[in-house]
Amino acid sequence: MKTLLLKKEDIEKIVSMKDAIDAVEEGYRAFCSGQVIQPEYIAMPFDAPRGELDFKAGYYSGNEIISLKASSGGYINNPSSYGLPAGMNTVLLWDARNCALLCIMEGSYITGYRTGAAGAVSVKYLARKNSEIVTSIGTGNQARNQIRAVSHIIKIKEIHAFDAFADSMEKFKKDIEGELGIPVILEKTSRAAAEKADILITTTRGKGPVIDASWVKPGTHIVAIGTDMRGKQEFDPEIFRGAKIINDSIEQCVKKGETWHPIDKGIIKKEDIYAEIGEIVIGSKQGRTNDEEITIFDSTGMAIQDNMQAYKLYKSALDKGIGTEFEFFK
C-alpha cells in the first residue's frame, strides 16, 4: 500500500481556481444533502507570539474519502525567527472503505484557493446580476484569491481596495492589474471603498470592526471571510439587522464567525439566519430575490471544502504522474 506525497511545487503544477470553485460548490451541495460527516474540529490555541493549530476532518460519501487538514496560523514571528511562514497546512486523505492512507499533501494552495472559491460561489448565487464593482477590504494573499475566484463568476469592471498598510495596497494594485488586467483604485478610507461596492469582500485579520452599517448601500453582497474564530470581527454588527444572512455552516458561524457578533448583541437571533449556502446551491431555498436586499455570506471554512479539492488534486496528480510514492505501512 503506497501513499502519494505531494509537495508544494507538485500542487502548483495542478491546482486551478476553476477546479477549486467546482469543488467548493460540490462541497456545499453535499453538506446540505446529508452526504457529509464533519465532526467538531480540534483547536489548539497558544499564547502569543505563537498562534493556533487546528485539525479539521471530513468524510464525503460521494467520493468515499476521509480528509484531515492540519492548519496552523498566527505564528507572527515565524518569518523573522525561523524563516517559515506564519501558518502552514498539511492535508491527509484516506480511502473510507478501508482507511488506507492515500495521500499527504502540502495544503497552502488548497486553503487559499478553497477560501477564494467560497466567496465566488456566494457571488454566483447571491450577488446582483449586474454587479461589476468589487471592494476589497484587506489586500493580502486571501484578497488576491477572492478576486481571482470572483473574476471566474462575473466580469469585474473595477476594484476599490483599502488596507491599513499602504505598501500592501500598492503591491496588491500592481499584482492584480498585472495578473488580471482589472483596474484597482486605492482608497484612503475603508468607508470610501465600502460605499462603492456591489460586492464587498473583507479579508482582514479580524482585529475589530472596520465596516460601519451606514456605509453599505442597498443591493450589496457582502463576503465576510476574515472572521473564523471567536474574538475576530470585521463588521459593525448592525449590518446584520434586516439583511439576508447566509452561512457556510450555521453551527460554525454562530460559534465563531462574523454571525456570532450580532447574535451576542441581541441584534438577530439564530433563527434569523436565512440559509446555509448549500441549501441555495441545491435549490431548496432561493438566493437573492430583489436588487435592494443586502446579502451577507459568512464563511468560516469547512473540512468538506478541503476534502473535495484535495481529492481532485490527488486524482489529477495520479493521472499526470506527479508526486512521490512512499510505503509507510510495509
Next chain:
Amino acid sequence: MKTLLLKKEDIEKIVSMKDAIDAVEEGYRAFCSGQVIQPEYIAMPFDAPRGELDFKAGYYSGNEIISLKASSGGYINNPSSYGLPAGMNTVLLWDARNCALLCIMEGSYITGYRTGAAGAVSVKYLARKNSEIVTSIGTGNQARNQIRAVSHIIKIKEIHAFDAFADSMEKFKKDIEGELGIPVILEKTSRAAAEKADILITTTRGKGPVIDASWVKPGTHIVAIGTDMRGKQEFDPEIFRGAKIINDSIEQCVKKGETWHPIDKGIIKKEDIYAEIGEIVIGSKQGRTNDEEITIFDSTGMAIQDNMQAYKLYKSALDKGIGTEFEFFK
C-alpha cells in the same frame, strides 16, 4: 524545512518496550502536572463492516511537541477484501514553537507498545509486590504487548491464558514461551484463568462482560485494556464495588472506558474513582496500601502517550540516520 518520514520497518529498528514504558510513565506524570494540552478527540465511526477512524492530538510543554495520531480500527474485512490490516496508525509531530511539521511515522508499533506500557506502569504502582501469576484474557497482539511490558516490571512465574479462539491461544502460548521463556497455561474457561490471577489483564474486543466479580480474588490488580469506546465491555460492573479504581484519564474513562458501566448501573459514582494514574506516579496520591484490596486500572489511551513515545523515536531516528527526509513546504 524538511519532514522526516519513518516507515514501519524504520520504526522496527529503533522501537523498544523499555523506552515505551519510560515514555508512558513520563506522559502520565506530565498529564497530572499541568504540562499537557489534550483536546477532546475526533471520532469518526462508520457502519459495519467498516470500523472507526480517530484523531487524537496532544501537546507537551516539556518537549515542545504537538502530536496527532490518526488511528483506524475494526475494519474487519480489510485482510480478506484489501490485503490490509483491520486497523492502521499514522503519527505526525510538529514543533510547537513554529508549527513546522517535523515527522510523519507509521504508528502501529507506537500504539501497540504504548498500550502495553500503560499496563506495565499500572503494575509498577498498583500490583502487590509479590505478584507473579499473570492472567491474560485475550491472546492477540495486545495481549503479547502487555506480557512483554509487564515482564520488564516483575518476574512473571506463569501465565494463565484464555481466549474464545483455540487457535489464537495455541499460537500465543508458542510465541510467548519462545520469546520470553515464561510458561503459558491455557485454560478452558475465563473463570479458571481469572481465579488464578495476581494480575488480571483483559485485551478482548470488548463485546460483552467476560469476567464475573465473584471470580476475582482479594489483592488482584486488574488491567482493563479492551474497552476504549462506548459500547465495549469486558467486566461484570460489580467488580468496581469497593475496588480501588484508577483511570488513565477520568474524563475519558467515565465517557467510554470500562468505568462507564458501573457508573451507568449506579454501582459507583464518578467521585468514587480513586485517582488518575499520573497522580500516583507523581506521588500526590498513594498507590496500593494493602495486600487485600482489588485495584482496577482502566486505560482508554491518551494522546500524550503517543506524543512522548513518538518524539523519542523521532530523536532516535535522527541520531541514527534512519528515515527519509522530504520537503513538503518548498
